[in-house]
Amino acid sequence: xxxxxxxIRNANVVTAADGFLCDIGVRDGRIVALGLGLQGAxxxxxxxxxxxxxxxxxxxxxxxxxxxxxxxxxxxxxxGTRSAACGGTTTVIPFACQQKGQSLRAAVxxxxxxxxxxxxxxxxxxxxxxxxxxxxxRRELPExxxxxxxxxxxxxxxxxxxxxxxxxxxxLSVARAEGAMVMLHAENSDCIAWxxxxxxxxxxxxPRYHATSRPMLVEREATHRxxxxxxxxxxxxxxxxxxxxxxxxQIRWAQSHGLKVxxxxxxxxxxxxxxxxxxxxxxxxxxxxxxxxxxxxxxQQVVWNGLQNGSFEVFSSDHAxxxxxxxxxxxxxxxxxPFSEVANGIPGVETRMALLWSEGVRKGRITPQAFVALTxxxxxxxxxxxxxxxxxxxxxxxxxVIWDEDLDIELTNEMLHHNVDYTPYEGMRLTAWPAMTFxxxxxxxxxxxxxxxxxxxxxPCARPEPAKARRRESELPE
Ligand code: DUC
Ligand code: ZN
Ligand code: ZN
Numbered sequence: 001x002x003x004x005x006x007x008i009r010n011a012n013v014v015t016a017a018d019g020f021l022c023d024i025g026v027r028d029g030r031i032v033a034l035g036l037g038l039q040g041a042x043x044x045x046x047x048x049x050x051x052x053x054x055x056x057x058x059x060x061x062x063x064x065x066x067x068x069x070x071x072x073x074x075x076x077x078x079x080g081t082r083s084a085a086c087g088g089t090t091t092v093i094p095f096a097c098q099q100k101g102q103s104l105r106a107a108v109x110x111x112x113x114x115x116x117x118x119x120x121x122x123x124x125x126x127x128x129x130x131x132x133x134x135x136x137x138r139r140e141l142p143e144x145x146x147x148x149x150x151x152x153x154x155x156x157x158x159x160x161x162x163x164x165x166x167x168x169x170x171x172l173s174v175a176r177a178e179g180a181m182v183m184l185h186a187e188n189s190d191c192i193a194w195x196x197x198x199x200x201x202x203x204x205x206x207p208r209y210h211a212t213s214r215p216m217l218v219e220r221e222a223t224h225r226x227x228x229x230x231x232x233x234x235x236x237x238x239x240x241x242x243x244x245x246x247x248x249x250q251i252r253w254a255q256s257h258g259l260k261v262x263x264x265x266x267x268x269x270x271x272x273x274x275x276x277x278x279x280x281x282x283x284x285x286x287x288x289x290x291x292x293x294x295x296x297x298x299x300q301q302v303v304w305n306g307l308q309n310g311s312f313e314v315f316s317s318d319h320a321x322x323x324x325x326x327x328x329x330x331x332x333x334x335x336x337x338p339f340s341e342v343a344n345g346i347p348g349v350e351t352r353m354a355l356l357w358s359e360g361v362r363k364g365r366i367t368p369q370a371f372v373a374l375t376x377x378x379x380x381x382x383x384x385x386x387x388x389x390x391x392x393x394x395x396x397x398x399x400x401v402i403w404d405e406d407l408d409i410e411l412t413n414e415m416l417h418h419n420v421d422y423t424p425y426e427g428m429r430l431t432a433w434p435a436m437t438f439x440x441x442x443x444x445x446x447x448x449x450x451x452x453x454x455x456x457x458x459x460p461c462a463r464p465e466p467a468k469a470r471r472r473e474s475e476l477p478e
Pocket of ligand 3: 060062318320
């Protein structure tokens with residue numbers, strides 16, 4: 001018998017901490033040796049001259065998630081995970097979303113049925129808590145956390161999903177008691193509703209007014225409130241899809257006061273602006289409707305600064321795939337539908353890694369180590385998948401990307417493998433793309449998609465790494 005199933009030879013390995021030249025020995029899907037001159041493998045790949053990073057963990061994606069508004073997500077677990085693998089991502093964490101009135105357990109079981117036998121890469125689930133009844137808070141949530149669903153999202157906006165402040169406090173308290181990680185969608189719902197009503201009454205219903213209806217102020221206020229609520233309960237939180245300066249300032253303030261407040265941002269806040277939603281009243285801008293909306297060039301720069309200075313822990317895609325053509329995507333309510341009825345979300349699971357490598361690492365804005373931390377390692381730590389996922393280390397899963405950096409290509413939707421008929425990043429130049437992606441040692445991308453649906457496994461998550469000493473119950477914040 002050979003010592004290894006696979007040796008990736010002469011790799012310029014990059015982890016969140018280091019860079020070194022070595023061979024990577026893989027057996028039974030795991031990394032079992034790192035060293036020079038490894039011998040004896042059924043298969044060898046020469047990576048000489050190429051960077052090898054951990055496979056990406058996209059810890060914020062929406063796949064086959066029921067929407068309840070007549071729109072249908074274009075990607076299920078098969079197309080979404082294939083697309084992820086082709087772009088260098090080897091683990092995704094989508095959301096099992098509780099409908100109001102539904103038990104959390106039923107939401108999880110339904111979501112497993114959607115995933116079973118379909119995924120090409122490994123996946124875990126976040127929960128979305130929309131109905132924190134006594135039974136959910138006292139029984140279901142603690143049980144599910146113990147079973148490996150250790151993170152959940154809370155919305156402060158969207159009528160079908162949002163919790164009020166009292167409900168947020170109760171739900172955060174469960175996270176504190178059980179050691180779960182809470183993700184917060186921070187936008188002020190009443191401000192958005194008030195602005196939307198006024199815009200529509202004035203006849204401003206085109207996609208571009210989506211951005212006007214959700215200004216930075218509504219994100220700043222909700223981010224501030226989320227931080228205050230978490231401080232009161234004394235629990236770490238992660239603010240998701242942070243779009244610009246004013247929200248980042250809130251997070252920096254919290255971090256500088258010793259609060260465990262983490263931040264996540266996404267490609268749309270680096271590469272799109274409010275102008276991407278259109279400068280006239282055409283419906284085309286619906287392609288870039290997402291929430292929070294992209295801001296302006298000044299805010300893009302502040303988001304880059306946040307990636308550079310450690311304000312952000314996670315760079316995810318928030319892949320929320322809706323087709324532009326066809327009856328059930330962006331046009332589910334017609335081509336003249338007001339912005340408030342257009343499905344929120346844009347695709348990005350396949351382009352996340354290459355965009356950040358091209359624009360971040362290749363252009364000298366972030367180090368390769370920061371790239372690895374932001375796209376893989378930090379998410380693995382925050383969501384209880386480390387060290388199995390998110391690193392290149394002995395014992396870790398052999399989830400690996402060999403990068404091709406001899407490239408200067410224009411990104412087009414034809415290159416991609418999602419089931420969406422556009423990419424918001426059409427025409428951007430890319431100077432890097434994965435030459436090969438390995439998931440647990442199996443090649444899932446080498447210029448063509450490989451691997452069978454069902455090879456991806458569900459990953460129960462551990463509780464996140466302990467963040468800090470907790471306050472005593474009797475102490476309140478100053
Ligand atoms: N905003 C969300 O909160 N989720 C999915 C997509 C979006 O735009
Ligand atoms: Zn959200
Ligand atoms: Zn989302």
